[in-house]
Amino acid sequence: xxxxxxxxxxxxxxxxxxxxxxxxxxxxxxxxxxxxxxxxxxxxxxxxxxxxxxxxxxxxxxxxxxxxxxxxxxxxxxxxxxxxxxxxxxxxxxxxxxxxxxxxxxxxxxxxxxxxxxxxxxxxxxxxxxxxxxxxxxxxxxxxxxxxxxxxxxxxxxxxxxxxxxxxxxxxxxxxxxxxxxxxxxxxxxxxxxxxxxxxxxxxxxxxxxxxxxxxxxxxxxxxxxxxxxxxxxxxxxxxxxxxxxxxxxxxxxxxxxxxxxxxxxxxxxxxxxxxxxxxxxxxxxxxxxxxxx
Numbered sequence: 001x002x003x004x005x006x007x008x009x010x011x012x013x014x015x016x017x018x019x020x021x022x023x024x025x026x027x028x029x030x031x032x033x034x035x036x037x038x039x040x041x042x043x044x045x046x047x048x049x050x051x052x053x054x055x056x057x058x059x060x061x062x063x064x065x066x067x068x069x070x071x072x073x074x075x076x077x078x079x080x081x082x083x084x085x086x087x088x089x090x091x092x093x094x095x096x097x098x099x100x101x102x103x104x105x106x107x108x109x110x111x112x113x114x115x116x117x118x119x120x121x122x123x124x125x126x127x128x129x130x131x132x133x134x135x136x137x138x139x140x141x142x143x144x145x146x147x148x149x150x151x152x153x154x155x156x157x158x159x160x161x162x163x164x165x166x167x168x169x170x171x172x173x174x175x176x177x178x179x180x181x182x183x184x185x186x187x188x189x190x191x192x193x194x195x196x197x198x199x200x201x202x203x204x205x206x207x208x209x210x211x212x213x214x215x216x217x218x219x220x221x222x223x224x225x226x227x228x229x230x231x232x233x234x235x236x237x238x239x240x241x242x243x244x245x246x247x248x249x250x251x252x253x254x255x256x257x258x259x260x261x262x263x264x265x266x267x268x269x270x271x272x273x274x275x276x277x278x279x280x281x282x283x284x285x286x287x288x289x290x291x292x293x294x
Contacts, residue, residue, distance in 0.1 A: 004100035004161060011039070011155040018149055019043040019051060023123040024116035025078070026109070028061075029069030031159075032152060034076070040125065041077050043195040043294040052119055053078040055110050058085045059194050060104070062201050072173050081119070085111050088192060097281040098138075098188045098271060104181070105139030125149050131159045137270040138279040161175025166237050177214055185268055187216050188263040199250045206233075206246050210239055214262040222253035227262045 015036075023044065025037045037053050044051035053073040055064045066082065075081035085094045085108060092103040109124070117123050127149040128140060143150060152162060159178075164173035182197045194218070201219045202223065212232050218225040226248050228236055236243065236257055244255045256268075 001108050002116050004164075007155050007157055007161065008165060010150055011157065014149075014151040014154055015039040015043045016047070017123060018123050018151065019049055020047050020121070022050040022121035023125055024112070024119065024121050025074060026112050026124060026126040026148075027055050027069055027078075027080075028127070028179070029055070029173055030064055030176055030179060031163050031166050031171070031174050032129055032169040034176075035073055036062050036125050037073065037078050038128050038166070038169045038171050039074050042101070050119070051122060052116070052121065053080045054083060054115055054124075055080065056083045056085045056108055056112060058087050058108070058181075059197055060087055060183050060192075062179065062182065062205075064205075065179065068173070068176075072171075073202075075172055078276065083111055083115055088194065093183075094192050096188055096192050097188060098181060098275050100183060100188070101139035102136060102142050102279060104183070106142035106146065109143060109148055113146060113148075123149060123227045125160075128153045130161050131263065135265050136271060138275055140208050141279075178264070185216060186229060186264070187220060187267060188271070199252075202217065203250055203252075204246055207243070209242075210235060211234075216262060216266070217247075217281055218258075218267065218292070219252070223256060224250075224252035224254070224260055225256045225258050225265065227258045227260075230261045233257065233259075233261070 023040055025033060025040050027033045027037055038130055039078070040051045054067040055066060070080055083184060087104055090103065090107055093100060093107065106168065113124055116122070126143060126148050128154040129145065132140070133153070150176040163174050182200050183192055185200045186192065186196070200217050200219060204215060207215050207217065207226065212228055214229050216225060226236060246253050
């Protein structure tokens with residue numbers, strides 16, 4: 001308990017420091033960026049400095065993220081801005097290489113930094129937490145290179161601690177499931193298109209409409225592989241006829257249920273250690289990392 005309280009005090013000090021002359025929060029509408037925005041607004045008001053919520057709307061994220069982010073920013077009392085970013089126009093992102101997350105984060109946060117500068121603020125905050133360092137996330141290197149601040153990581157907050165503090169502050173998205181970019185549903189090396197991403201988004205939205213919580217629809221050519229929490233596999237079996245019918249209408253030929261269940265980053269499991277070493281290094285933490293969205 002005392003360790004958690006110390007983390008809270010550290011985070012509070014960091015947010016006070018980072019908002020002294022104004023700040024922009026890269027805001028996806030999830031729990032991590034939601035907590036950051038809440039704290040930024042509190043400290044910004046105390047310091048008399050501007051705070052902006054900047055939401056990047058891209059082809060790699062579900063369309064509903066924009067409306068969730070907009071409503072949440074309004075609820076938290078922040079000034080909200082939407083940036084339209086067309087990542088698939090970038091060949092290095094579209095080709096979906098092993099360092100796609102690095103290429104994507106670098107391009108995305110360069111745009112966010114430009115927008116922040118136009119609003120008159122130099123500090124950009126984003127919501128990486130301590131748990132993200134345990135996965136393959138080459139995008140974290142791009143954040144370091146661009147000087148983006150990650151207060152939750154700096155204070156040592158785990159995802160569960162983020163959700164706990166967000167609930168205490170009344171952040172409306174405290175329990176929202178993580179929603180990494182849709183590119184993570186495809187094997188590295190498979191070219192990304194707007195049509196492929198849209199089909200995955202439609203498939204996952206349908207599955208969530210059945211009452212599923214954590215889930216991913218991973219695509220391997222004509223195979224759709226469903227990952228879900230172990231406790232919800234019975235629902236998938238019960239609804240198998242409806243599910244296969246819907247997903248086949250989207251164009252998938254074979255519909256499968258992954259018996260290992262939901263797990264973040266499953267498409268990274270076959271990456272050789274040499275690739276992880278080359279692309280997945282956090283220079284500040286000096287340890288392997290892992291992905292995420294805003």
